[in-house]
Amino acid sequence: MPDLIARKSPQGEPTTSAASRAGDRAVLAAIVVFVVIAALALYLAVPGDAVAPMRVGAAAAIVLLGGAVALLFTRANRRHRTAALRAEDRTEALTAEIAAQLASRSELERAQEAAEAANAAKTRYLVAVNHEIRSPLNAIYGYAQLLERDGTISAVEAGGVIRRSAEHLANLVESLLEISRIESGTVKLRSDVVQLPALLDDVVDMFRMQAKAKGIELRYEPAGRLPRFVRTDEKRLRQILINLLSNAIKYTIAGSVTLSVAYRSQVAEVAITDTGIGIAPEDLERIFEPFERGSSAEAALQPGVGLGLAITRMLARVLGGEITAASTPGIGSCFTLRLFLPEPASPPGDVATRSRITGYAGSRKTILVVDDQQSQTIVLENLLRPIGFDVFTASNGAEGLALAERCLPDLVLLDIQMPGISGWETATRLRAAYGDAIRIVMVSANAPEIHRYDEDAPPHDAFVSKPVDLEALLAVVGRVLRLDWETANDPPRRAVAAPPPPLPASADKWLTQLRRLAKVGHIRGVEATLSELEENVPESVGAVAAMRYHVNNFDLGSLMRMLDDGQLN
Structure with a gap:
């Protein structure tokens, strides 16, 4: 009997294809035909008359012929089955290759769509940055040209515009760098001991005049006890509070802005509520993206870079907190900051107030x-x-x-x-x-x-x-x-030395030489000239001592001022 061709699945189990099953049926049919022919041949070979030898030979010929036919048929069927199985293998390989190509094409299309979206976002980003940079630059450039025209504009007015424009540019650059540092993970946080009530008072006082100028009531409402000291990054916390309060005042036309603070279980909850223009529900997450202000026409008219809220949320998350927003268009908004602010184990001593x-x-x-x-x-x-x-x-x-x-x-x-x-x-x-x-x-x-x-x-x-x-x-x-x-609040702690007595006119040539040598920093020349002055002008002993003090300390700046201010003449 010819060998059956077996195939295995990817898991190693045998499988039977349609071609294999058809081939098996064909082999069985060939065997049945061969058996029938062999039985007929045996029947004919049974002796029963005079021509028995002929019947035996005929039977043998029939058996040999049937066996040859069955053998040829089986071999042909075996080749057919092998070819069919190979065709099926090629078909399956082509099908798998097509599926892989379709998957690759789908992945490529998704990557292309992501790249196009990123490129579009980059373009919008660059357009926004270009606009924000060109506006203050235009003001600086324009007022600088006006200043070149004598009497066309007040220097005080021009200086104010240029200063504000420069501050805008500086804030923009710093904001972009801040976002870059946060996203790249290079922001280094400090662990400062912060006077929380004093910090909140400072931030609120910073905006009182701005709110008053707009006719807005600015309220500060601490709820319950606030710890005097907490531990956090003071600069980052101050920046978050300033950004939130500035936004609230900016987008409030009338009414009030309220900063309320509650503290419980080492967690501070700061809520800044306003009666401003409000934010549409679909914009509540969008406004935390760079250069996004929502879809409101009123918001688009307000000045600013559009980076404040993006930086604020990033900083809050870096500090381990979170910012949420709730708003009703036309009624107002509330931004809530929740932040872990632990009290220090031991409070520090009295903190000195800042002074000039x-x-x-x-x-x-x-x-x-x-x-x-x-x-x-x-x-x-x-x-x-x-x-x-x-x-x-x-x-x-x-x-x-x-x-x-x-x-x-x-x-x-x-x-x-x-x-x-x-x-x-x-x-x-x-x-x-x-x-x-x-x-x-x-x-x-x-x-x-x-x-x-x-x-x-x-x-x-x-x-x-x-x-x-x-x-x-x-x-x-x-x-x-x-x-x-x-x-400015401290008493003076340094004694001011009495000025030396004036020198006679005969000392002028040495004083002129001292100015020239001090200007170029020739220490040895200065020392030699002082010795000559002391030797030739006896009245110069006090002045020479004072000048030698500066020279010994390599303090030529003070020596030059002493010579140029007319203290010795």
Whole structure:
């Protein structure tokens, strides 16, 4: 009997196809025919008359012929079955390949749709950013041109518009960077001990004048006891509250805005309710997307970037909280912030109130400002000199390194992007030459550079982002130089030395020489000239002692002021 061809399923179990079943039936039919022929042949072969040998031969021939026919039939059927099974295999393989191609095409179509949606979102995003940037730039550019035309516009008015436009641009850039940092997971949270009632009072007071100008009542309603101190990131919490309260006032035409706070089980619930234009139900989630303000025509007319709520929700989630919104169009909205604000285990001592810095205790400090933008150096000079610092300026890294060698500053405020030597290279060279004797603070608009030396040994002591918050800069300066600030409310702690007596006219030539040498930083030349002055003009002993004090401290700025202010003439 011919062998049957068996096939197996992908799980290893035998399967029977239609061709296999038909082939089996054909083989059985061939066997039946062969048996019938063999039986007929045996019947004919039974002896019974005189021609028995012929009957036997005929029977044998019939048997051989039937066997040959059955054998040929079986082999032909076996080849047919094999071909049929191979055809079925090819069909199944083609079917599987077609199914795979259809699945791949479907996946490709979905990916293409996602890419097109992302590209469309990117285009909308860039269009929105372009619009938000061009509007304040247009105001700055226009008013700058008007200022160039003498008498066409008030400088005070132009300055106000330019300042507000610059603040708008700075807020836009900072908001975009904030979203980028949050999405990339590079936001670093602080664990500050925050005076919660004082923080809430500050935020509400910040908006009282704005609300009053719009004729809106601003209410602050703490519910029950609020802890005096909580632990959280003060800057982020303040930003969330400012964004929510600013939005409420912006979209409220008349009525009131209420900030209510409840605290229970270490969780604060802050609700900001307004009687504004309201938000459509389909927009309650949409408004938390970047550059989205909802479908309301009134909302589209309000100024702003459209990033506040997006940043607010992101920051709340980073801090472990959540923001929800409920609103009725035409009646008002309520934004609720729930945030875990634990009380510190031990409350800190009394926290000093902020006051304007007027100086610092101790010896006079020298600061070197290195920045290729003259406007930046002017701002920093006007900030630092009135509170007692000697300030030197340089416009590039090479000039800064040379000036540092002459004046030996206590602190260097260093920009990063400069022509020639970069700020990082300048900082590295300063650190190699002077070690920790010079403190280095990087001041740059390139915020991603903050994390450049997170893992390696940094060549700088601190980083301040542009645009510079002057109070934040002073806080950094005080920290790195370990200064004890004097404020407007403090009594003076430094004795003011009596000015030296005026020198006779015979000392003028040495004073002129001292000005020239001090201007170029020639310390040894200054010392030699002072010795000559003391030797040739006996009345100059007191003045020379005062000038030597500044020279010994490498405080040429104070020496120059002493010479230029006419104190010695």
